[in-house]
Amino acid sequence: MSIPAAGPARSIISSPYFTSLITVFLLLVLLVAGGAAYPGFLSVQVLFNLLIDNAFLLVIAVGMSFVILSGGIDLSVGSVLALTTMICAYMLQTWHLPPLLVIGIALALGTVFGAAQGALIHYFKLQPFIVTLAGMFLARGLCYLISINSITIDDPFFVAMSQTQLPIGDCFISPGALIALVTLAAAIYVAHCTPFGRAIYAVGGNEQSALMMGLRVARTKVLIYAFSGFCAALAGVLFSFYMLSGYGLHAQGTELDAIAAVVIGGTLLSGGYGYVAGALTGVLVLGAIQTLIAFDGTLSSWWTKIVIGGLLFIFCVVQRVMTMRANKK
């Protein structure tokens, strides 16, 4: 890519979706390489399993995309996920509330939690990093206040959701994965086809200008964090379907996985640039690496971390080189 491109090649390179294209290309390379190395890797079910196993991460990454597009960051999502699994498990097992009510309450609590963080960030002009960091401690701490042990969920509805297999051709997909895809589709619509979505990009591009343009910056920012909290809670519900338990240690470090997925998906951390759909490619890349390592079987779990770190490095460097070129023009 160091060779200066001419003609149509240049227009592709300088187009805003080029970084996202690189990600898709890299994902295909990963999958083809996996298929060549391990027979059975490229079966449709393995691809569906990527979605099934990472449904919760996809939902979190969708919420995180909005936050990052607006120039912020949300470190509390992993803890809110854990807190949601805990709340669901506690209300189901101790209070025996109907499952749909439990899910409704959990989603509402997550949204309120996010909105409160957004309000603190906007009205007190605090750093998103520090507010959501404190939020991360708060949500994790609340998990342990509920219980320090893991709570098993045996509610029939949750068990049914975890065991249902929706057939697609010869293969199947889980309800959780379907919910994640619907969330993604809704988020893509909101980000690219509604005034709210345009306001997010405007705030991420330059908050001052957005304010001067007469956009409702305060409402947008609070809503973004509320949406991220909602997504984290929804991911928590999906995670409880998946794990059938609530535990304060669930999903540790997921916030960083989500940030990595969004960054790999082509969204710039400085905000205002990228696509919500990038969250899907980012999550699939992370999932594909993990599946590759699982298929290999000889690599130890720590190689996963090293490879993810290496890949993140490559992406950041490519992105950086791209932006430097764009700025030079």
Add this chain to the structure above:
Amino acid sequence: MFVQHPIFRSLAALAILLLIDLIMVPGFFHLEIKDGHLYGSLIDIANRAAPLILAAIGMTLVIATRGIDISVGATVAISGTVAAMLVGGTMVTNNGTPEYVANTPMWLALAAAMGAGLLCGAWNGALVAGLGLQPIVATLILMVAGRGLAQLLTDGQIITVYYQPFFFLGSGYLFGLPFSLYIVAAVFIVTALLMRKTALGLFIQSVGINPVAARLAGLKTAVLIFFVYVFCSACAGVAGLMITSNIKSADANNAGLLLELDAILAVTLGGTSLAGGKFNLAGSVIGALIIQTLTYTIYSIGLPPEVNMVVKSVVVFVICVSQSAEFKTMWRRAFPAARGGKAQ
């Protein structure tokens, strides 16, 4: 006015915590000398806070340049692992008495561990200063991969150390005080002198306030930023040695877990803004002491340990909000008579 000094609020917070301890914990301020060593809760808190203080000192400079280093915990794990692997300790029988000897001379092991820490810093520094990546992304890479590397070195095992002199670093006593306190004091004094008596502190501040202006004014901003990340990792490296020596083993998975977040909290509690520019080294030390005292208080007044994180986060929210300019304006509007008074 002293009341308006940024460090006042953190000192006040620490004083309030100590006051609670004075009332709630019997014998909190009691110090006694046993076998020539000083014992007591205060010493205990300072000793336990030592690695956090070190990490916070390094983090202060990084944050002063508008950066952030979230790879501190991974650096701790790497340097601790390298030291533990090299020191190790095997039992040999010397004239009939069993004796533990180090695998490699200890100075070599310590140097290698520090070298590994510096390498981590150089990597972060190269990504931030050389490539111009955003600090949080650049250090996220090492944060993700660093623990993996440490686990790769140890093959996923916890490495135990059996070499007596190595333990001195984390749990030894010198002139009646824990040795770790001397290390912390030395690092703090050297850093403070560098910042106050040389122009380095001013340079770092100007990079934090406006990197472009600093560069146009002739500062080598890239070199400065690189140095700051190397320094931060060096501090983390020492903290890693201290933690490894204290628990007599290296655990690549858990050593220094979430230390970076605690360090960032300590810096913020100390009154340094995450937006870069002005920084306050002494404030960061106090911030680290606040965090450790808070933990100690929660444990000793009999609250369940689970409450720790909730209380910590609430304290952070309160301190952050009370430090914000918006809060001060609101306060003044609500209580016009208190104008000029302290906003608390």
